[in-house]
Amino acid sequence: MKQQSPKHSRLSLARRLRLPQLAVFEKVVEMGSILAASRELAMTQPAVSKSIHDLEQQLDGLLFVRGKRGVVLTEFGSLFERHTKSMLAELRYLAEDLNDWQSGASGHVIVGTLITASATLLPEAITRLRQAVPDVVVTVRVGPNSTLFPALARGELDVVVGVLPGDASAVLGDDIERARLTHVALYEEALCIVVGRQNALARRRKIRLADLHELEWIVPTQDSVAYPSVKALFEKDGLGMPRRLVESVSILTNLGLVSSSSMVALMPLSAAQRFAQAGLVAILPLQGLSPFSDVGYTVRSDRSPSAATQRFLTSLREVGQELHRPHRAAAS
Numbered sequence: 001m002k003q004q005s006p007k008h009s010r011l012s013l014a015r016r017l018r019l020p021q022l023a024v025f026e027k028v029v030e031m032g033s034i035l036a037a038s039r040e041l042a043m044t045q046p047a048v049s050k051s052i053h054d055l056e057q058q059l060d061g062l063l064f065v066r067g068k069r070g071v072v073l074t075e076f077g078s079l080f081e082r083h084t085k086s087m088l089a090e091l092r093y094l095a096e097d098l099n100d101w102q103s104g105a106s107g108h109v110i111v112g113t114l115i116t117a118s119a120t121l122l123p124e125a126i127t128r129l130r131q132a133v134p135d136v137v138v139t140v141r142v143g144p145n146s147t148l149f150p151a152l153a154r155g156e157l158d159v160v161v162g163v164l165p166g167d168a169s170a171v172l173g174d175d176i177e178r179a180r181l182t183h184v185a186l187y188e189e190a191l192c193i194v195v196g197r198q199n200a201l202a203r204r205r206k207i208r209l210a211d212l213h214e215l216e217w218i219v220p221t222q223d224s225v226a227y228p229s230v231k232a233l234f235e236k237d238g239l240g241m242p243r244r245l246v247e248s249v250s251i252l253t254n255l256g257l258v259s260s261s262s263m264v265a266l267m268p269l270s271a272a273q274r275f276a277q278a279g280l281v282a283i284l285p286l287q288g289l290s291p292f293s294d295v296g297y298t299v300r301s302d303r304s305p306s307a308a309t310q311r312f313l314t315s316l317r318e319v320g321q322e323l324h325r326p327h328r329a330a331a332s
Helices: 010-016 019-031 034-041 045-059 075-103 121-132 145-154 175-179 227-236 251-260 269-277 307-323
Strands: 064-067 070-073 107-113 136-142 159-163 181-196 217-219 245-247 264-268 281-283 291-300 329-331
Touching: 019 034, 019 045, 019 070, 019 075, 034 045, 034 070, 070 075, 075 107, 075 145, 075 307, 107 121, 107 145, 107 307, 121 136, 121 159, 121 307, 136 307, 145 159, 145 181, 145 291, 159 307, 181 227, 181 251, 181 269, 181 307, 217 251, 251 264, 251 281, 264 269, 269 281, 291 307
Parallel strands: 107 136, 107 159, 217 245, 217 264
Antiparallel strands: 064 070, 159 291, 181 264, 181 281, 181 291, 181 329
């Protein structure tokens, strides 16, 4: 029996697919509705529907399930979406390279960050970049490492800034994706204990952890990289975890809580120092908190950063050197 030829090939897809179709498809996925996508794209709803219908015919598969509340990707559509993101990311990289080549001082850098680790490093690096090349656009997206690293591997981000994972395999389960990322450590991050500026504890010159144990605490969540150091801090003094606590890695939430109550909070030192300078918190004079992780940035290993991203990485390294002693670089 004669074996059938594959239905799709690189050449056949190149002939059939059109780049505007991919942009329309991406917008429909993002909005979850053909009507909403048509408004965003300044197209008519029938035009968007026709673009999706033509795409489904060219691919010979159903991309969306239509319903009263919008559209939902099919399993086939989800497969196509993964590749579409990569293709559109490569187009963005091409645009960046062309603009960099022609102007040398423009571009777009998309940064992913975990906000608890970026109160000082990221803002100062962006400020320095803007002073050098004010026409470079910077987009910051916030999320956990478990979301940011896969997005970086797919090309949706240019760099991830924040606390580096002690075990990359715990964040990225895919060996191929893990091999495509390089982590660069800039400095070690430690925790400190803070209270609101009006808290009576802010005026104490000496304090013991046991004096604070029965108070209300804000501590990092149990899945955070800082949590083992928190447990070790209390165990070293023969204490268990506080009974009255809030688990949070939201800097804005934690600032609001300590400023409006008598709670004490564990906070990354670099962030606490910035907030103390701004008069938002007071850092308690308590020793025994050792570094819990490296702070740095992560980039893809399989492609060179754009000129704009290279400038941003230079800014990150300069600020990192000023904040703390630089450490090693490690590829995962």
